[in-house]
Amino acid sequence: MKKIFLIVLSCMAILSFSQATEAIKFKGNISRFSDITYKGFKVLDQRQDKSIGMIPFGENKEMKEVVFPTTPQNDFKAWYDRGNTLGGNNELVLILKRLKLSTGESDGKKTLGKMDFSAQIFQKEGDKYKFLYKKDTVFTFQDKEVSELMVKNIPTIFSIFIKKAYTLEPIQNAVTLNDLSDYELFRKSNYEAFKNEQLKDGVYLDFTSFFNQSPVQGNYVLEKNDKGEVVKAIKVENGKKEKISTYKMFSYVENGKAYKKTMSGFIEINKNENGFYIIANRGDIFQAQYSNTYGMFGLIGVVAGSIDQAVKQKKMKNNDKKEIYIDPLTGEYDFS
Template identity: 65%
Template sequence: MRKLMQLAFIFGAIIAFAQTKEVIKFRGNILNYTENPYAFFKVIDQREDKQIGTLPFGEQKEMKEVVFPSTPDADFSAWYLKSNQPGKLTDFFLVLKKLKLSTGESDGKKTEGKMDFSAQTFAKTGDKYQFLYKKDTVFTFYDKEVSELMVKNIPAVFSAFIKKAYSLNPAGNKVGLNGLEDYSTLVKNNYAALKGKPLKDGIYLDYISFFNQTPEPGDYVLESNSKGDITKAVKEENGKKTKISAYKMFAYVEKGKVRKSTFSGFMDLDQDENGFYVLGNRGHIFPVQSNSAYGMFGLIGGVAGAIEQRARQKKMKSGDVQKIYIDPLTGEYDFSEE
C-alpha cells in the first residue's frame, strides 16, 4: 500500500511539474531555397541567462516556464533535417545570445509582451567561421493571450532570421571558435567610419558605403521643402542634373555632421566608443503595428486598426529616449534591452 501511495505521489508530482512547463513547438520549416547547402545545423548557446521566461497562460493565468523541447542544439538540428538535404562541406552555426520573454502593461483587453532576441549566424568550413547575419532587437506584442502568442511566434522569428542568413554569402574575417565570443567587437575596427577620423561629406546610399566612407561621387547639394525637411540631393555636371530622393539615402554627411534616414525623417547620428547611434525610441524609428515583429517577419497576428496604430505610435514616441546603435555588420538597428 505504501509503495502504491509513493508511486501515486511521484506520478502526481511529475504531472504537476509538467504542467508548469510551456514547451516551444518548432512548427513550420527552415527550408534553405538557396544554392548554399549546409551539411549540419549547430547551435552555440551563449545566453548568460538560460531561462526564457515564466509567463501567465490561459484564463486562469497559470504561471508556466517557457522551455525548449530538449536543448537548442538538438532542437534546431532536428528542425533543419526535417526540411533540408544536408550538403557536404559547410556547416551552419547559430550563436544564441539572448531569448527572453516577458509581459507588461494591460489595458484590460490586451496585454503587452516583449521578446528580447539576440543571435548571430556563421558558416563554418574546416575549423574556421565566417559571418553571415545577426540581429539584436526587442519585439513587442499586444494580445489578449499574449503569452500564447509570443511562444507560438518563437519558431516564426527564428525561421525568418535563419532564412535571411541563408540568402547571404559569408563575409568578413575568418575566425576560430574563440573569435565567436564577441565577433562584433573583433571586426568593428575594420571600418573607416569607426577609426576616429573626420567623416567625409556626401551622400551615402547604404550602410556599407557609410561605414567604409565611400560617398556617392560628385558634389551634391541638399534640397528641402517649405517645412525644412530634406527631400533630395542634386548634383549638376556637364549640364546634366542627377537627383537622389531622400528615401533612397541611408545617411548624409554635411560639414562633418551625419544625419540618418529614419521613419521620422532624418535624425542626427552621433558616435561614442560603442559606435554610431540615433538618440530616440521605437516610435521614432519604426512605424507601429499590432505586433512590432509583424512587418519584419510576418508573424502570427493581425494588424491594428488605423486609429489604434496612430494612438500607439504617439505613445511610442513619448517613451523614454535612448541610444539606438547602428550595426556596422548589417546596417540594422541594435534595439536590445538589458
Template identity: 55%
Template sequence: MKKILQFTFIFVSILSFSQAQEIIKERGNLSNPKGNIYKSLEVIDQREDKKIGEMPFGDTKEMKEIVFPTTINNFLSQWYTDSNHKGGKHEMVLILKRLKTTLGETVGKETEADIDFSAQTFLKEGDNYKFLYKKDTVYSFKNKNISDVVVKNIPVIIAMFMKKTYTMKPTENAVTMNDLADYELYVRNNSQAYKNEQLKDGVYLSNTAFLNQTPEIGNYVLEKNEKGNVLRAIKEENGKKDKISANEMFAYVENGKAYKKTYSGFLELNKNEKGFYIVSNRGYILPVRNSAVFVSVGGGAGGGMYGGVAIGLVGIFERGLRQNKERKGEMFEIYIDPLTGEYDFSNE
C-alpha cells in the same frame, strides 16, 4: 517491497517533473525558398540565463516551465536539416544571446506577455566566420490564452529570423571563433567609422559602407530644396549624370559631418563613447502603421504568427496612435546598431 516503493517514488517524481514543463514544438519549416546554400546549422548558446520562463497553462493555470524538447542546438539543427534536404556548401552558425518570456498585466479577459529575443547568424568557411544578420527586439502579445500564444510563437519568431537571414549577403570581412564572443565589440574596435576621428565626405548606401568609410565613388553633389533638405545626389562624368535619390541613401557626410536618413528626413548623426546616435523619438523617425502585416514562415497550418491577427491588429494599431503622440514628445538619444544599421530603442 522497499525497492518497489523507491521505484514508484522515482517514477512519480519524473512524471511530476515532466508535467511541470511545456515543450516547444516546430511550427512550419526553415526551408530557404531561394535555394539552400547552407548544409548545416549550428547553435552556440550564449544566454546568460538559460531559463526561458514560466507561465500558467490550462484551465487550472498550472505554472509550467517553457523548454525545448532537447538542447536548443539539437532542436534547431534537426529542424533545419528536416526543412532543407539538399545540402549546400557552407555552414551557418546561430549565436543565441537572449530568449526570455515575461508575463504582463491582465486587463479583462486578456493578458499581456513579451518574448525578448536576440540572435546573430554567421556564414562559416573553415575556421572563419562572416556576419549575416542580427535581431535584437521584444515581441509583445495580448490574448486570453496568452501562455499558448507565447509558447507557439517562439518557433515562429525563430523561423522568421531564419527567413530574413537567408536574404542577407555575408560581410566581406571574416573573423575567428574568438571574435564571436562579442562580435559587436569587435566591429566597434575595427571599423573605420568608429576608429577615425574624421569621417569621409560622400554618399553611403549601406551601414557596411559607412562603417568601412567607403562612400560611392565619384564627386557627388547634394541637391537640396529651399528648406535645405537633401533631395538627391548627382554626379556628372563624361557628359552623363548619375543620380542617387535620398531614399536610397543610408547616410551622407558633408564637411566631415554625418547625417542619417530617417522616415522624416536626414538627421544629424553624432558619436560618443557608446557609438553613433541621432536625437529624436520613435514617432518621428519611423512610419506610423495602422494595419497589420504578417509574414508566413512555412506552408500549411504551421505558417504565420499564431494568434497574430487579433494580436497584430490591436498591437500595431495602438503603436500607430502612440507614434502620433510621440512625434510631439520628448527627444532622446537613439543609437544606431553597428551590426545592422537599425535603430536601438533599448534605452526607451
C-alpha cells in the same frame, strides 16, 4: 507506512515539477528554395541565462517554465533537417544570445507580453566563419492568452530570422571561433567610423559604406528646399549632371555631422560609447501600416497579428523619443 507516505509525496512532487513546463513546438518550416545547400545546421548557445521564462498559462494562470524539448542544438538541427536537402561543403551556425519571455500589465481582457530576442547566424567554411545576419530586439505581444501566443511564435520568429539570412551574402572577412564570443565588438574595432573622431563629409548609400567611411565618390553638393531639408545630391562633372535622390541614401554627412534617412526625413546621428544612434520613436522610422516586427527584420512576412499591435499605434502617436541605435552589422535599428 511513513516511508510509503514519503515516497508518494516525492512522486507527487516530481510529477508536479514535470507538469510545470511548456515545451516549444518547432512547427512550420525553414526550407531553403535554391540551388545552394548546407551540409548541416549547428547552434552555439551563448545565453548567459539559459532560462527562457516562468510565465502563466491557461485560465488558472498556472506558472510554467518555457523550455526547449531537448536542447537548442538537437531541436534546431532536427527542425532544419526536416525541411532541407543536406549537401555542399558549408554549414549554417546559429548563435543564440538571448531568448527571454515575460508578461506584464493586463487590462482585464488582454495581457502584455515581451520576448527579448538576440541571435546571430554565420556560414561556416572549414574552420572559418562568415557573418550573415543578426537581430537584437524586444517583441511586444498582447492577447488574452499571451503566454501561449508567445511560445507559439518562437519558431515563427526564428523561421523569419533564418530565412532572412538565406537572402544575404556573407561578409567576406572570415573569423575564427574565438572571435564569435563577441563578434560585434570585433567588427566595431575594424570600422573606420568607430576608429575616427571625425566623419567624412559626403553621401552614403548603405550602412557598410557609412561605417567604413566610404562616401560616394565625386564632388556632390546637397540641394535643399525652403525648409532646409535635403532633397537630393547633385554632381556636375565635365558638363554632365548626376543626381542622387534622397530615397537612395542611407545617410549623409555635412560639416562632420551625420544624418540618417528615415520615414520622417533625415534625423541627426549621434555617437557615444555604445555606438551611433538617433533620437526618435518608432513612429518616426516605421511606416504606420507595417507591424514593427516586419520593420525590425527588414522584410514583410506573415507573423501573428498580435505581435507589436498592442503598442504600435501608441508608439506612432507618442512624442516621447529615445536613443535608437543603428546596428553596425546590419544597418537596422536596434531596440534591445
